[in-house]
Amino acid sequence: MSLLEIKDLKLDFGRGAEAARAVDGVSITIEAGETVCLVGESGCGKSVTAQSIARLVPVPPANYVGGEIWLNGRDVLKMPIGELREIRGGVVSYVFQEPGAALNPVFRVGNQIKESLKLHKPEKANDAEVIRLLKLVGIPAPESRIRNYPFEMSGGMQQRVMIAMALASEPKLLVADEPTTALDVTIQAQILDLLRDLKNRLGMAILLITHNLGIVGDMADRVAVMYAGQIVELAAAGDLLRRPLHPYTKALMNSVPKLSGNMDRLVTIPGNVPRIGNFPPGCRFAPRCPVARPSCSDAVPELVEVEPKRWVRCPYWNDPIK
Amino acid sequence: MIQSNNVSLLEVKNLKVHFPVKTGIFSGVHETVKAVDDVSFSIAPGETLGLVGESGCGKTTLGRAIMRLVEPTAGSVFLDGEDITGMRGATLRARRRKFQMIFQDPYGSLNPRMTVEQIVGEALDIHNLVDSSSARKKRIEELLHAVGLDALYAQRYPHEFSGGQRQRIGIARALAVEPKLIICDEPVSALDVSVQAQIINLLSDLQQQRGIAYLFIAHDLAVVEHISQRVMVMYLGKIVEAAEAEKMIREPLHPYTQALISAVPEVNPETKRQRVVLPGDVPSPIHPPEGCPFHPRCPIAADGKCSQEVPALLEKSPGHVAACHFAGKKI
Numbered sequence: 001m002s003l004l005e006i007k008d009l010k011l012d013f014g015r016g017a018e019a020a021r022a023v024d025g026v027s028i029t030i031e032a033g034e035t036v037c038l039v040g041e042s043g044c045g046k047s048v049t050a051q052s053i054a055r056l057v058p059v060p061p062a063n064y065v066g067g068e069i070w071l072n073g074r075d076v077l078k079m080p081i082g083e084l085r086e087i088r089g090g091v092v093s094y095v096f097q098e099p100g101a102a103l104n105p106v107f108r109v110g111n112q113i114k115e116s117l118k119l120h121k122p123e124k125a126n127d128a129e130v131i132r133l134l135k136l137v138g139i140p141a142p143e144s145r146i147r148n149y150p151f152e153m154s155g156g157m158q159q160r161v162m163i164a165m166a167l168a169s170e171p172k173l174l175v176a177d178e179p180t181t182a183l184d185v186t187i188q189a190q191i192l193d194l195l196r197d198l199k200n201r202l203g204m205a206i207l208l209i210t211h212n213l214g215i216v217g218d219m220a221d222r223v224a225v226m227y228a229g230q231i232v233e234l235a236a237a238g239d240l241l242r243r244p245l246h247p248y249t250k251a252l253m254n255s256v257p258k259l260s261g262n263m264d265r266l267v268t269i270p271g272n273v274p275r276i277g278n279f280p281p282g283c284r285f286a287p288r289c290p291v292a293r294p295s296c297s298d299a300v301p302e303l304v305e306v307e308p309k310r311w312v313r314c315p316y317w318n319d320p321i322k
Numbered sequence: 323m324i325q326s327n328n329v330s331l332l333e334v335k336n337l338k339v340h341f342p343v344k345t346g347i348f349s350g351v352h353e354t355v356k357a358v359d360d361v362s363f364s365i366a367p368g369e370t371l372g373l374v375g376e377s378g379c380g381k382t383t384l385g386r387a388i389m390r391l392v393e394p395t396a397g398s399v400f401l402d403g404e405d406i407t408g409m410r411g412a413t414l415r416a417r418r419r420k421f422q423m424i425f426q427d428p429y430g431s432l433n434p435r436m437t438v439e440q441i442v443g444e445a446l447d448i449h450n451l452v453d454s455s456s457a458r459k460k461r462i463e464e465l466l467h468a469v470g471l472d473a474l475y476a477q478r479y480p481h482e483f484s485g486g487q488r489q490r491i492g493i494a495r496a497l498a499v500e501p502k503l504i505i506c507d508e509p510v511s512a513l514d515v516s517v518q519a520q521i522i523n524l525l526s527d528l529q530q531q532r533g534i535a536y537l538f539i540a541h542d543l544a545v546v547e548h549i550s551q552r553v554m555v556m557y558l559g560k561i562v563e564a565a566e567a568e569k570m571i572r573e574p575l576h577p578y579t580q581a582l583i584s585a586v587p588e589v590n591p592e593t594k595r596q597r598v599v600l601p602g603d604v605p606s607p608i609h610p611p612e613g614c615p616f617h618p619r620c621p622i623a624a625d626g627k628c629s630q631e632v633p634a635l636l637e638k639s640p641g642h643v644a645a646c647h648f649a650g651k652k653i
Binding site for chain 2 (some may be wrong): 183212215218258266273
């Protein structure tokens with residue numbers, strides 16, 4: 001049994017005539033100790049998918065229309081609220097993009113970490129454990145830092161505190177939602193190193209959400225690329241980066257400037273990312289796709305295993321792109 | 323001196339921007355943040371000079387000081403051979419035809435209560451560039467067309483556009499006065515990856531068609547390297563290295579540049595670089611470290627010398643300058 005198994009998750013925002021599908025039939029599994037990346041641009045549904053794992057998306061406006069989320073052998077979507085509280089933090093913890101916004105500005109960081117301990121490990125809710133956690137995430141002089149307020153710390157330090165808080169309950173799955181997007185490149189490298197190191201030492205699984213394909217190469221075992229609420233490609237990270245199959249993945253990789261010293265024109269994807277509630281009919285990438293044909297807009301293509309362990313949602317993945 | 327090969331369009335000489343820090347009214351302590359500390363460089367017509375650095379290093383302040391949006395504390399800025407540092411009022415406004423700016427946040431930099439036509443047309447009115455309303459309309463259509471927007475959009479408001487389209491409107495506004503220099507302050511960092519590439523290509527097309535020079539400010543080294551002919555690296559208000567883009571990536575001399583390059587996540591698994599992770603954070607610019615400002619985080623800093631002597635920005639090979647006592651040493 002996998003640690004996490006999301007089966008055909010469908011989530012709407014709004015009800016009835018106003019319902020807009022944000023996540024449309026996402027299925028993904030994560031094994032214990034594995035790092036999986038969810039990649040996509042803004043509005044593709046990657047964060048909503050990740051927050052659904054602990055049912056963090058508020059209902060209403062959200063509305064789970066279908067699917068199952070099996071976490072540690074139990075279906076999160078059918079769980080009573082009491083059990084849900086144990087799962088949140090107990091089995092799955094979150095690290096968000098903006099550490100400055102995720103920390104409470106009027107409490108000392110030590111107390112905020114202790115709060116997580118009180119909920120999940122009440123016997124360990126003491127300063128010694130908080131200091132151990134701060135040391136674990138590489139904060140220098142943790143004894144003096146526990147009395148700091150968040151504003152007294154830099155962005156990188158704040159993100160380390162967030163990670164310490166997430167680790168306090170020894171979760172089996174850490175969901176990191178764009179954990180380095182708000183940070184400088186040198187600090188980003190520090191945080192990614194820390195996450196990789198913690199994963200190896202503590203053996204937890206990581207679901208990493210990012211829009212940066214470079215981070216995928218650094219971190220992931222497997223990667224799922226999302227576009228307009230659907231997974232369009234799912235593969236082992238090395239395979240995907242070496243030889244992307246879906247036209248969207250190919251275009252995305254080509255549109256990123258690389259440090260190689262060449263000044264060629266970037267290959268661009270025409271048009272804009274479609275907004276939720278406004279997804280085009282049929283294949284959602286068809287209006288921007290270089291290999292699309294008229295029939296692409298008729299029906300949504302299936303996610304098919306085209307090679308062992310490689311799933312692609314495009315019947316024309318083998319077509320060369322001009 | 324970071325010099326372009328040709329006659330320069332923009333020349334910045336020993337520019338300093340120091341901000342006073344508020345302390346108690348009666349304390350009598352006067353501290354300053356040296357946001358830009360003795361920066362000199364030049365840009366040739368039609369050239370792109372990239373400027374990279376982490377947040378708080380002073381790169382945006384440098385751009386704004388050149389635009390005269392913040393007052394420089396010392397030093398001078400020459401545009402087309404003319405000193406614009408002391409200009410004010412109508413004189414300065416007339417010179418603004420020559421240099422314009424594109425901002426980072428396409429949401430915050432367009433007035434939500436003005437239509438696209440008003441936003442782009444405002445500059446035409448201020449500088450009296452059109453003499454009839456039909457000419458104004460035609461010119462706005464041309465500008466929208468140049469940035470890849472349909473002329474039908476002229477009557478719409480900014481909220482009706484996506485981030486990438488808004489950035490195009492910002493570019494059209496800058497182009498309206500036919501500037502010779504555009505200062506681009508993180509123009510693509512708020513955009514989606516697939517849209518970033520569109521804007522980068524648009525900027526290089528416009529440069530080729532119109533011969534505009536850019537000062538391209540960004541934190542993403544890969545983006546800067548892609549668009550620029552020369553690149554400068556800034557750390558705590560000072561330029562620490564500058565060279566031709568390709569040379570900088572191939573043979574970085576300053577340990578900070580080397581670390582920045584190694585920190586760029588690599589998409590291609592085959593060309594994985596050895597990664598150097600710098601310890602610590604960017605120090606506060608109020609109390610920058612003594613000696614070389616980078617030494618507390620530097621993996622090759624030597625006791626004594628680096629913590630006491632500020633390294634000078636010296637030319638190590640033609641067109642390649644670095645401010646490091648051990649420039650060229652691999653980390």
